[in-house]
Amino acid sequence: MKFYSSDYILPISADPIKNGIIQVDSEGTIINIGTKEDFPTLDLQYYPGVIIPGFINAHCHLELSHMKSLCETGTGLIEFIGRVVSLRSFNQEVKEDAIAKRDIEMYEAGIQAVGDICNNLDTAATKKSSPIHYYSFIELFDLMQKHLTATTIENYKEVFKGQDESGSNKKSFVPHAPYSVTPELLEFINQANPDTKCISIHNQETPDETMLFKKGNGGFYKFYSSLGLSLEDFKPTGKTSIDYIIDKLKPHYRNLFVHNTLTNENNILNAHKWSDHVYWVSCPNANLYIENKLPDYQLFLKNNAKLCLGTDSIMSNWQLSIWEEVKTIKKYQSYVPLKELLEWSTINGAKALSYEDSLGTLDVGKKPGLVNLNLVWYGEQTDISESFPTRIN
Numbered sequence: 063m064k065f066y067s068s069d070y071i072l073p074i075s076a077d078p079i080k081n082g083i084i085q086v087d088s089e090g091t092i093i094n095i096g097t098k099e100d101f102p103t104l105d106l107q108y109y110p111g112v113i114i115p116g117f118i119n120a121h122c123h124l125e126l127s128h129m130k131s132l133c134e135t136g137t138g139l140i141e142f143i144g145r146v147v148s149l150r151s152f153n154q155e156v157k158e159d160a161i162a163k164r165d166i167e168m169y170e171a172g173i174q175a176v177g178d179i180c181n182n183l184d185t186a187a188t189k190k191s192s193p194i195h196y197y198s199f200i201e202l203f204d205l206m207q208k209h210l211t212a213t214t215i216e217n218y219k220e221v222f223k224g225q226d227e228s229g230s231n232k233k234s235f236v237p238h239a240p241y242s243v244t245p246e247l248l249e250f251i252n253q254a255n256p257d258t259k260c261i262s263i264h265n266q267e268t269p270d271e272t273m274l275f276k277k278g279n280g281g282f283y284k285f286y287s288s289l290g291l292s293l294e295d296f297k298p299t300g301k302t303s304i305d306y307i308i309d310k311l312k313p314h315y316r317n318l319f320v321h322n323t324l325t326n327e328n329n330i331l332n333a334h335k336w337s338d339h340v341y342w343v344s345c346p347n348a349n350l351y352i353e354n355k356l357p358d359y360q361l362f363l364k365n366n367a368k369l370c371l372g373t374d375s376i377m378s379n380w381q382l383s384i385w386e387e388v389k390t391i392k393k394y395q396s397y398v399p400l401k402e403l404l405e406w407s408t409i410n411g412a413k414a415l416s417y418e419d420s421l422g423t424l425d426v427g428k429k430p431g432l433v434n435l436n437l438v439w440y441g442e443q444t445d446i447s448e449s450f451p452t453r454i455n
């Protein structure tokens with residue numbers, strides 16, 4: 063048994079506990095939470111600041127770990143995707159070493175579970191032995207080319223087979239983005255996943271996506287033709303991309319919409335009307351890195367949206383730390399309450415990835431990981447700008 067104390071314990075599921083103590087067994091399962099009156103004479107390990115549950119990173123591309131600093135900031139999404147495509151041949155050992163290093167970086171930054179996008183099997187070995195819970199999203203795209211759909215499916219069945227789902231790991235097939243999948247590929251994804259699955263899709267990340275779906279113009283035509291592909295199979299819908307895609311996804315899945323920098327209030331209302339299981343994943347540092355724009359969080363707060371946080375890949379970020387994502391939101395959109403941000407970074411991500419039974423809050427019986435933040439807790443008035451996370455267990 064171990065007993066950890068801090069100036070405040072923030073269970074997330076309950077009010078902060080002043081001079082709190084948390085008891086965990088040798089496996090990390092929480093046995094009891096209380097104060098000095100409940101645990102009078104014990105060998106306590108004291109951490110100044112607060113103790114919170116481990117973070118959930120709801121969106122990452124671990125397989126891009128070797129690509130740090132290989133794309134300039136502020137160039138926009140289409141330029142970024144072009145860069146990812148052009149840089150995909152690297153020595154296997156270099157890739158796997160970088161993946162193992164980033165996995166450790168995330169764990170040390172207090173991250174307990176990761177929703178990880180997979181286009182190949184480079185990450186499989188690391189995930190199998192990692193202490194992090196990985197939900198692998200096997201991400202299909204046929205670049206809206208019907209003649210590529212069948213081979214895409216065959217290739218990705220192999221990726222699915224090779225990604226781990228033993229222990230705490232899980233996996234599902236998911237679509238990349240509305241602008242890169244045919245309806246036929248979406249149909250396969252819907253049929254291949256059992257009803258309990260989580261689905262992740264990149265959403266409304268660049269104005270070109272809206273232009274393509276609404277009017278059939280914008281930068282994607284040029285991008286596709288630079289790859290030697292035409293968009294003749296695609297007909298503009300007169301709708302935004304999310305309004306188009308929700309008709310083709312299943313509302314009873316847990317659906318994670320990722321990025322949402324261009325999402326408007328109607329999009330949020332329509333998605334909420336469509337399903338009770340919509341999660342909006344925000345990756346603020348990646349949004350600043352790629353498009354230099356953040357989502358309008360006021361719209362999400364106003365409509366009681368379930369938000370969670372992701373780091374995206376190290377190719378579009380400066381580090382893989384959910385606490386750094388929280389700090390970025392507090393820096394640029396400081397109206398977002400800290401209480402909300404703590405939920406976005408823990409329990410909401412746990413629910414989005416279906417780990418809420420064991421992760422996301424400090425509750426007896428859970429094994430959520432414990433993280434210390436070196437800050438002075440004043441509730442909403444707390445200054446988090448110079449704090450950083452330290453993993454306790």
Ligand SMILES: [Zn+2]
Pocket residue numbers: 121122123179264320374375
């Ligand atoms: Zn992504």
